[in-house]
Structure formats: structure tokens, C-alpha cells
């Protein structure tokens with residue numbers, strides 16, 4: 198059988214921006230402010246895998262499974278069915294417990310990967326690790342062991358990262374951006390007194406990728422990436438204006 202070249206996100210417009218999808222076995226970051234759709238994008242990524250028979254795991258420090266189900270329902274997704282088929286696993290834990298289980302290759306998480314044949318992992322969110330330590334070097338070590346463990350398992354992962362105006366600095370404290378393979382940025386943009394959503398690929402190691410900034414909407418069925426912001430300046434700084442010609 199031909200080896201699969203790319204791991205699709207299930208969002209057609211985004212896959213196009215990623216030259217087909219993520220690289221198998223890569224660790225990828227999704228950065229965005231609260232409400233930009235990181236968790237939903239993560240779920241869509243796992244559901245896409247499930248539809249191809251690949252089991253997925255959502256590790257959440259934030260939301261109880263019940264609340265994840267509720268969010269998914271509002272988009273018309275039934276996660277229960279996938280769970281029953283063993284194609285989706287929701288795992289609610291703390292950063293401390295996760296790190297401990299990652300440190301032991303034969304630990305509970307490893308056996309979950311092995312027994313359930315998990316191929317895709319979403320971690321919601323890596324920002325919680327910043328609260329474990331004030332020491333930058335220690336935080337960097339935490340991120341490194343996280344990425345190493347994910348790579349050792351051979352899974353393709355999405356690391357969700359909170360980005361607020363106030364704590365963008367904190368997100369970067371352990372320099373996670375340097376060790377991930379891809380960075381996707383989700384942003385709110387103000388255009389003519391309306392809030393729109395913008396997505397861009399900031400970095401993708403070992404691959405060509407789109408450099409434009411595209412619109413996306415969240416609606417029933419999930420995220421939908423559409424056209425580019427043409428003739429616009431400062432889209433990513435938050436307040437955009439039309440370029441005069």
C-alpha cells in the first residue's frame with residue numbers, strides 16, 4: 198500500500214493551505230484567542246481521522262467530556278457514536294498527571310495509544326503548562342518532553358495554545374513555537390465595524406504552504422475556510438483598512 202503523504206484536517210480550505218494537510222507524525226500548534234475555534238478545529242481534525250478509520254484522542258485540561266459533547270452537538274456532530282466505535286477517546290486530566298504518564302513509556306497513556314491504536318492527538322491546551330513553573334528553562338524542558346513523547350508514539354498531534362493580548366508573551370515563554378512543525382494562527386479581525394475571523398499558516402517545516410490570510414466561519418458542520426482578504430492591510434493586527442488604489 199502506498200504510504201499516506203498527508204494527514205488531512207477535514208477542513209478543505211485549510212488542507213489546501215497546508216499543501217494537503219499535516220505531515221504524518223508531526224506536532225502542530227494552533228494559536229488563537231478564546232472563542233476563535235481552536236477546540237472545534239481540534240475536534241474536526243479528530244473526526245476527519247475517525248472517518249478514515251484512524252482513532253483519535255482529545256486530551257483536555259479545560260473541558261469535561263460532557264461539555265465537549267455539548268459544543269460538538271451545536272455544530273451537529275455526534276461524538277458518542279464515534280466513541281462507541283472506538284474511534285474517539287476523550288481524556289480529561291491535569292498537566293501534572295499528563296507529564297508523569299508521558300515520562301513513563303509503559304504508562305497508562307502509552308497503553309492507550311497502543312491498545313486503541315490512536316493516530317491523532319489533540320491537546321487542549323498547552324497554555325496550562327505555563328502554570329506549572331516560572332522557570333523558562335524548565336518550561337522548555339516540559340515542552341520538549343511533550344513533543345518527544347508524541348513523536349515517539351508516532352502520532353500526528355495538534356497542540357492548542359491560548360493567545361490573548363495580555364498573555365501572548367506567556368504563551369511564548371517556553372518557546373514552543375520553535376519546536377513545533379507547524380503554526381496555525383486564528384485571529385479576530387475588525388473590518389468596517391464587524392468582527393471576522395482570519396486564519397494563516399505562519400510556519401510549516403519541510404513543506405510548502407500558503408502565505409495568504411484567509412477568512413473562515415464557524416457554522417453547522419464545522420469550520421469553513423474561504424477567500425483571501427484582498428486589498429486589505431493590517432489584517433492580523435486586528436483593525437484592518439482597505440488599501441487605496
Ligand SMILES: Nc1ncnc2c1ncn2[C@@H]1O[C@H](COP(=O)(O)OP(=O)(O)O)[C@@H](O)[C@H]1O
Nearest residue numbers: 230231232233234235236237271272415416417
Ligand atoms: N453552532 C455554532 N454556530 C456558529 N458558531 C458557533 C457555533 N458553536 C460555536 N460557535 C463559535 O465557536 C466558538 C467557540 O469555539 P471553540 O473551539 O470553543 O473556541 P476556543 O477553543 O478557541 O476557545 C464560539 O465563540 C462561537 O463563536
Ligand SMILES: [Mg+2]
Nearest residue numbers: 235236237321
Ligand atoms: Mg477551547
